[in-house]
Amino acid sequence: MTNLMGIDVGSTTVKVSVIDENRKIIYKSYVRHFARVKETVLNELKNLRKKFGGDYSVSITGSAGLGLSQRSGLNFVQEVQAAFIAIRKYYPDADAAVELGGEDAKIIFITGGTEQRMNGSCAGGTGAFIDQMATLLNISVTEMDEYALKSRKTYPIASRCGVFAKSDVQPLINQGASKEDIAASIFQAVVDQTVSGLAQGRRIKGKVLFLGGPLHFLKALRKAFVTTLNLTEDNAVFPEDAPCFMSIGAALGSVGVNSENIDEIISKVESVRESDEIITGEPLFLSKEEYTEFVKRHRATDLKFAEIENYTGDCYLGVDSGSTTTKLMLITPDCRILYSHYQSNNGQPLDVIISKLKEIYALGGNRIKIRASAVTGYGEDLIKSALKADFGIVETVAHFKAALHFNPKVDFIIDIGGQDIKCFKIKNGAIDSIMLNEACSSGCGSFIQTFARAMGIEIDKFSQEGLYAKHPVELGSRCTVFMNSAVKQAQKEGAGVDDISAGLSSSIVKNAIYKVIRASSADELGENIVVQGGTFLNDAVLRSFEKETGKQVIRPGIAGLMGAFGAALYAMENISGESTTLGPEELEKFNYASKSANCRGCTSNCNINIISFGDGRKYVSGNKCERGAGLPAASSEMDIFTYKQARLSESVKGVKGKRGKAGLPLQLIMYEQLPLWAGFFESIGFEVVLSEKSSRNLYFKGQHTVASDTACYPAKLMHGHIESLLDNGADFIFLPCESYNIDEHCSSNHYNCPVVAYYPELLKANNERLNDDNFIMPYLDLNMRSNAVKRLYSVFAKYGVRKREIAKGLEEGFARLEAYHTDIKNKAEEILKKAAAENKQVIILAGRPYHLDSEINHGINKLLTSLGLAVLSEDSIFDKTEKVKVNVLNQWTYHARLYRAADFASKHENVNLVQLVSFGCGLDAITSDEVRSILEKNGKLYTQIKIDEINNLGVVKIRLRSLLAAIEETKKRII
């Protein structure tokens, strides 16, 4: 017998193990490969040759090992299988195993039906995700672990994919939540992802093994798993060999493989050549000269400087407190730069700004006088109140101001920052349409940074490498998770760092042009393009952009500071009177303390952050409404959402039933049909029990039964509603399957979407507590009234309900539904009249009936009212306008309402429409383009807000304020 060898090539590391004839592990190693897979493996093999020499039966395993195995001809063992082999050998009594790797997460269920699961192609919650988050926090993974162990609380963070989590983490950083708590929340998110995304309805219990690098090295992650799964110390096993476990399994899986001499193995690996499978593009620059020419052209648009050390006179301050970076700019009245600063905010934007302002005062002494200041960006509110700045402006306005300075004819601006992409078209000197990246396609600047770091290279050097890459890899243009695996594949195929760097630059550009802007050709962008944002300072990205658009664009030398520059310009143009900005003396005395708390304003119990300034002022963030900030709430009388919520719950009269209790889960179709079914059940003698109010906690309650984690959030919330009803003593839960919704006679068919129509099937199949008796889900078509009576009778006859009663019950139900609809339509009329009288803008917050749920809409309606707007819903006004004929097949009841609502907005001057779209809603890929086209045909702005489990009102607020600013501009133009 010979020695057995296993080589595990993961997405970030290489592990090698050797097992001797007595099945003893005699060697193991674990090294990072920094994308140099072949070299690293060879290195390890050579070490092994030095140490032992000899013959081996060898197998390769791991996600990046597949290609290596195919091309070297060495045996391959699938990695989960490898783990499985090792588990059976060393831990025969284990019930389940959880393995987290660089980019994979796996669960193996051993007892009670063997099952092996891997994360789907869209799932974060892995080592790479943790790395990404650490980069975001600007700490090492080890530090993050240490911080997390000291946490006091955790915040909810979307765990499904890295991009989403980032959107959750960023506001926490900006709000000053402690690093300890954020770190712990990130680990908790990984655990939640594993439990919901992978286990999918199957509970992880018994003796559980934890494998893979992250679970071996990160104590806080271990702790989070053990606590969440409720494991005893004996049942949570962390093997000594966890990081190398797969390679040990692969070694064991080599039994029966022909043994070879180590020299032969080495030469097989050495012979592996790059394959021609990866697709490559053109080089960015063919020569140094070409690059020099390019640099020279862009230098021309740099601003001039003035020396703060000897300048005397007025100046204007602009601050852009962005998501990952903080930018400051101090300019003279003739737009020379006195002082500028750009730095990563390290999660503490306020500290950075205060210290830089102190520096300004120190440098400028009494010679300079700040005549006005303005703040923009994510941190606008906080910084404005801390600095007592004169103005706070929306980012989009700031960027536009700045771009105008460089090209008064500008008709298109694209800004790619660390976290977001913003594009706006300019028409007639005003912002005409705004496009921001949705949470899913944010392949932005910080993405390159994370990658560079993962490869162990500084970002500047990384992008420089890309400039002369000969064969930039084609990486696709979609979300970062996908790009991660595309990079993985390219690495597997042997692409070098330079090719990957250039490929990433081009991906970011394509992502922006084709996905965010949704241009079908580069010509749509415009003639006078200004590009800006820190990411464009990367020449590789800039070059990719010019190549893709075929246009020469303007990139100001201060591309990364445009927000701050625009703010300074704004301050200069708009100041009247004395500036309130903190002066040198006040600044010296400035101090602050932050603490987190739960708002007690209402039952939402938002996590809020209170920052107390030294002079006794307070700043509150994280609140969804004014109450959190200790202000009176904006009146809800102009908000149809609040009205609808109240009317909907009133449709349950609360009659005690002689026949028992019917549980109705208030989600998906029930948000539309609650009055109908409440009326029906109360009429036939059942008391109606409603499920708990939606909340993040309710979602977690049902998370373990979610079968498809890419379904929309409303659907996934449904699982929690079911659990809540099961716990609340309903005799049965009722949720009908309806292929067809009620025909409102304004579309060619009246379908429900597949998820709304058949979700009960999924609920029942994946929740072991549900059965035929306690979960009633008849297939109904409510348009066929007598048929529906018949079908309902066959279901409820066993409760002694007679057919006549069923018919009467349905009648009562339809009466209540109609009364409810009439009621909200009347209310809409009233709001419209009042808004017209008070000269208020009206926003139709258009989506689906279930977007009424405040856990789903995240209180956007309240945000709108706090901005002084009246709010309507699509179902309250759609039939106040004509029917419409659209380009797409108009065959869903809810969507038909959307098109008509858009028509309504188009025909009323003070009405605008904002479309709410649930992430993962495939049908809205169709509706949103059509709604946009209706609005734009009528000269209206289209705004779309994608919503999911993330609660990031900051971004939403920027969008809405940009919309308002644009509406204002439009009005001015008309006048």
Add this chain to the structure above:
Amino acid sequence: MEEKITDYTNDYPKWDKSMKSTHKILVPNMLPWHFLIIQELLKMEGYDIEVLTNDSRNVIDEGLKHVHNDTCYPCLCVVGQYIDALKSGKYDLEHTALMITQTGGGCRASNYLPLVRKAVKIDFPNVPVVSLNFSGLEKESSFNVGAKLFLKLAFAIIYGDTMMWCYNQTKPYEAEKGSADSARDEILDYVLAKFKKGGYAKYKKICRYIIERFAQVKRTGEKKIKVGIVGEIYVKYSYLANNNLEKFLISEGCEPVVPTLFDFILFMVVNYVNEHEMYGHHKKSGFIYKLVYRILHKMQRNVKKLFEKQGAFMPIHEMEHLRKCADRIINQGAKMGEGWLIPAEIASFCETGVPNIICAQPFGCLPNHIVGKGTIRTLKNIYPDSNIVAVDYDPSATKVNQENRIKLMLATARDKLNL
């Protein structure tokens, strides 16, 4: 009083019958052999049809550029294939039309047509998009299929199915390399000749010939893992969308088992019958659907009998059995997309010795949340030996990711077979 309607539709070029003699019609590929037969068949009817075979990376890139980010992958592939073809310069753009099928179902697929129209219009304003449907959609620009042509198409599908079914059971085992392919080429000529010279309706004779001809191919008799492929119809069949899944499985030493297209046709007809019976829909036409179902189902049963009689191959599935399978897992009312057919096919596979299954679906496919991933738990309870993997397909999902998941499923399968 006539109702007022605001018309937001953009003008688009429409198909009219006279174009039959002037226009070339391009059709996206899905099942190469089926579509080849259909192409030839329609040519004989006087239509200048061409099934597209372009499959370069540019197809996907054009798709990405021309349809919404969140639109499902099949639509992206189809649009990409069209645009790539139209841009190739091979076609006279004043005399080219595009054809696409519409089922009129409740999932997004019925909206591919307007999306194709929107995408094509930008660069090719004179290219009409024609709908092929049996639900009365798109009356202004649709392809008229009479009863006779409908039957011919049904025969073409049956022959394509029989060929595919036999080929997949022959190719992995062929003793002489290429012999399965030459049998297929021979059969193709035979079938086309039947359409040309008459006798195409003698489906029993033709299917018997196909089965026997494939049975003549010498097979090694080795034991291989059978892998069933179910899922969204386009991704399941189209090699463009599923990265040549069948070929990959064969290269891994497996036998791919791909359900017939006829199953899907019958599934759609059954849904009309079901809705007639469940909700009282189609009051007047219900009996016609029943009749059509009975005729088509009888054909399927007869072909199945041919397989049983000949004995060389595992027989095809049969609709009544599939419906019984479905009833154990999901209500037949779940009809959108591939609906109850997916779990039914999985169950039917499990019962016929094919417990290893790939459920192929576009990333984010709405019906598949429920009828695909959502039913796996129930299926596992009923068939504890089943070994199912759901694989998402997407323009940016990498092959390595998909293959790795499939390999995991195969490793489990090998483990069970002790191969």
